[in-house]
Amino acid sequence: xxxxxxxxxxxxxxxxxxxxxxxxxxxxxxxxxxxxxxxxxxxxxxxxxxxxxxxxxxxxxxxxxxxxxxxxxxxxxxxxxxxxxxxxxxxxxxxxxxxxxxxxxxxxxxxxxxxxxxxxxxxxxxxxxxxxxxxxxxxxxxxxxxxxxxxxxxxxxxxxxxxxxxxxxxxxxxxxxxxxxxxxxxxxxxxxxxxxxxxxxxxxxxxxxxxxxxxxxxxxxxxxxxxxxxxxxxxxxxxxxxxxxxxxxxxxxxxxxxxxxxxxxxxxxxxxxxxxxxxxxxxxxxxxxxxxxxxxxxxxxxxxxxxxxxxxxxxxxxxxxxxxxxxxxxxxxxx
Amino acid sequence: xxxxxxxxxxxxxxxxxxxxxxxxxxxxxxxxxxxxxxxxxxxxxxxxxxxxxxxxxxxxxxxxxxxxxxxxxxxxxxxxxxxxxxxxxxxxxxxxxxxxxxxxxxxxxxxxxxxxxxxxxxxxxxxxxxxxxxxxxxxxxxxxxxxxxxxxxxxxxxxxxxxxx
Numbered sequence: 001x002x003x004x005x006x007x008x009x010x011x012x013x014x015x016x017x018x019x020x021x022x023x024x025x026x027x028x029x030x031x032x033x034x035x036x037x038x039x040x041x042x043x044x045x046x047x048x049x050x051x052x053x054x055x056x057x058x059x060x061x062x063x064x065x066x067x068x069x070x071x072x073x074x075x076x077x078x079x080x081x082x083x084x085x086x087x088x089x090x091x092x093x094x095x096x097x098x099x100x101x102x103x104x105x106x107x108x109x110x111x112x113x114x115x116x117x118x119x120x121x122x123x124x125x126x127x128x129x130x131x132x133x134x135x136x137x138x139x140x141x142x143x144x145x146x147x148x149x150x151x152x153x154x155x156x157x158x159x160x161x162x163x164x165x166x167x168x169x170x171x172x173x174x175x176x177x178x179x180x181x182x183x184x185x186x187x188x189x190x191x192x193x194x195x196x197x198x199x200x201x202x203x204x205x206x207x208x209x210x211x212x213x214x215x216x217x218x219x220x221x222x223x224x225x226x227x228x229x230x231x232x233x234x235x236x237x238x239x240x241x242x243x244x245x246x247x248x249x250x251x252x253x254x255x256x257x258x259x260x261x262x263x264x265x266x267x268x269x270x271x272x273x274x275x276x277x278x279x280x281x282x283x284x285x286x287x288x289x290x291x292x293x294x295x296x297x298x299x300x301x302x303x304x305x306x307x308x309x310x311x312x313x314x315x316x317x318x319x320x321x322x323x324x325x326x327x328x329x330x331x332x333x334x335x
Numbered sequence: 336x337x338x339x340x341x342x343x344x345x346x347x348x349x350x351x352x353x354x355x356x357x358x359x360x361x362x363x364x365x366x367x368x369x370x371x372x373x374x375x376x377x378x379x380x381x382x383x384x385x386x387x388x389x390x391x392x393x394x395x396x397x398x399x400x401x402x403x404x405x406x407x408x409x410x411x412x413x414x415x416x417x418x419x420x421x422x423x424x425x426x427x428x429x430x431x432x433x434x435x436x437x438x439x440x441x442x443x444x445x446x447x448x449x450x451x452x453x454x455x456x457x458x459x460x461x462x463x464x465x466x467x468x469x470x471x472x473x474x475x476x477x478x479x480x481x482x483x484x485x486x487x488x489x490x491x492x493x494x495x496x497x498x499x500x
Contacts, residue, residue: 067393071396071397071400104437104438104439105435105438105439127410129410130402130407130410131402131405131407131410131412132402133402269435273403273428273432273435274402274403276424276428277403277421277424277425277428280424281418281420281421281424281484284420284423284424284485285420285484285485288485289485290485323409324409327409332484332485332487333407333408333409333484335407335409335410
């Protein structure tokens with residue numbers, strides 16, 4: 001039996017429908033927006049986590065590569081196809097897109113900051129004259145190195161022969177590709193580092209305002225000086241002695257003096273411990289050398305162990321001579 | 336009235352059934368979680384053990400290239416050769432500068448046991464830096480040749496590296 005509604009009941013139901021329907025629509029809209037927002041937030045979080053994971057992976061891989069490069073001297077290692085990352089090298093460690101990693105005791109000379117997909121690692125040993133440690137230079141093909149100096153200069157020639165060709169873009173001025181340093185034009189590289197060898201530093205006008213750094217090398221006094229970034233002017237920092245080519249390579253690839261000096265301190269610290277060991281060995285051998293030979297152990301290691309940063313060419317030469325003398329006497333060598 | 340009572344009892348039984356199912360499900364879930372956690376613990380323990388073994392191998396390879404122990408002849412490093420005098424003299428220096436050498440050798444123990452000839456037999460504790468709260472350790476051993484420069488002869492020895500975890 002169909003029940004007929006009165007007019008009031010009919011109106012009541014009609015009004016109820018009018019309120020209910022829009023309310024349902026609004027509720028669906030709001031609820032749907034909230035659910036969509038939640039999904040979007042999760043998506044962004046997921047992307048962020050994925051970026052962090054990628055950075056950690058790159059940092060771990062780079063640490064392994066630095067370790068393996070450090071163990072074998074005179075090694076050149078190109079790393080290509082990295083995800084594009086901002087990598088910053090300091091004295092105690094490096095960071096990849098903000099993910100920090102410590103070197104521990106490794107001596108690594110690298111740029112303060114570089115955004116790249118390719119890196120180049122090069123290790124070289126430091127001997128004074130006994131082997132102390134391996135040092136690592138890190139750079140990227142996105143950095144241009146301009147060596148300004150007389151092409152017949154022996155230091156320029158040594159650097160041309162020793163620095164791996166694929167290390168980065170190396171330009172020697174003057175040369176076929178660079179007739180005059182002052183006329184050099186920016187080449188689209190992310191950064192440019194100028195190395196002035198036995199010549200007055202001067203900023204090529206076309207590089208004004210660009211991201212540049214500089215180093216001045218004087219072989220007559222055997223010193224190097226870090227120049228002001230962006231202007232290549234003189235800084236308040238005193239010049240630093242060059243004790244061996246590794247120190248010069250380190251200064252070429254470390255674009256700021258703090259990183260360079262800090263790495264040098266690490267190197268001197270290692271030198272101090274080794275000097276102690278060799279000094280003790282020298283004393284032991286003096287007391288226990290073969291009786292049928294007259295062995296003279298007189299290398300100036302005492303001074304070096306107390307103050308490793310007093311190292312200079314004379315001390316190195318003196319240690320070398322002591323060892324050669326022992327070789328001539330057929331005595332056990334210090335190193 | 337009796338029909339009403341019957342319906343109520345039926346509902347109570349149904350509710351009881353549901354509660355029982357839920358309880359059983361919860362118990363099974365908890366058991367499953369416990370088994371899973373135990374399995375994961377075992378797997379993690381194995382992974383950590385493997386990592387410590389890798390660490391021990393890495394350290395033993397690093398030691399082979401340490402200038403503190405490696406033989407050299409006029410600055411030319413000799414591979415697979417350990418200088419006996421340098422090892423003896425380096426041991427107290429490494430002990431005095433543990434913080435520095437932690438960066439190279441980490442939490443580990445390095446022993447060099449001289450074996451042959453028997454007259455030279457002895458064990459040198461080259462480096463020992465135990466990790467606070469160590470729960471386990473893994474060891475690798477490798478035969479090495481130790482050179483005695485004052486006597487110009489070699490001694491057969493074993494390098495033992497323990498990585499702490």
